[in-house]
Amino acid sequence: MVSKRLLLTPGNKELMKLNFCSLSSGSSGNCYYLGNEFHGILIDAGISATSIRKFLKDMDISMQSIMGVLITHNHIDHIKGLELLTRKNSLPAFTTPKIWESILSPQKRISRDCIREIPLQQMFHLAGFDIEAFPVTHDAPETIGFHICAGDRKITIVTDLGHICQTSAPYIKAANLLVIESNYDEQMLENGRYPYFLKARIRSDHGHLGNHQTAEFLADNINDNLFHICLAHLSKNNNTPEMVLQTLEQTFLARGIILNGRQRISVLNRNTPTDLISLV
């Protein structure tokens, strides 16, 4: 008799359970996990390395199983724990040469041995995943999203972008699991206490996606292959999970969109990990 363990070898991609989890999502810190029972990766390290190690341990995920961290851009809410992850855990970190330049000029203590440069829009392989980085518009020297394939399962993570352009749209539309920003409620931002220049920056094509922008894009592009939508990177001061869901529900209702029984929508917590989301 063949044991379950033998069936679940890393080469047997189709049989492996794939789990996604958000450890933290929002303007105070971003870190996401994707992996199977053998190995996994992190996307961004925007909370302390101590918190990342603790959250993974709480979920019975060993730090040794993490094969690398993908970095989207140089803002502190995406790289806060990167220095220690490279120095103490010797974790390889993957991003474009331009983003490395923007990270390394102010923060020089990243372990040089852990620097891995990746090209834009060319597939590379890590931990059994086929991964492609694609550019998005945001107010950093360069910002990228990630499209990650495990067998026929496709995950797109795109958390900081002012608008969805022709380059990023196909990666977002192709996802089975989509992690997409829904940063601010337009009315809360307008009526809030931020100075005008900051409101303008957030609303611009190089800022963040508002709830209506994200909801309209999803209403335009929802399809049966999109199983799970995770709404991410909520603003602390200009949004609430309730506002995000209400905007999406109203937009879908106005368009007559009804989710099929397999489709799920989650709003990711700002400061605490979500449950593991399984992609069967």
Ligand SMILES: [Zn+2]
């Ligand atoms: Zn951010």
Ligand SMILES: [Zn+2]
């Ligand atoms: Zn950012």
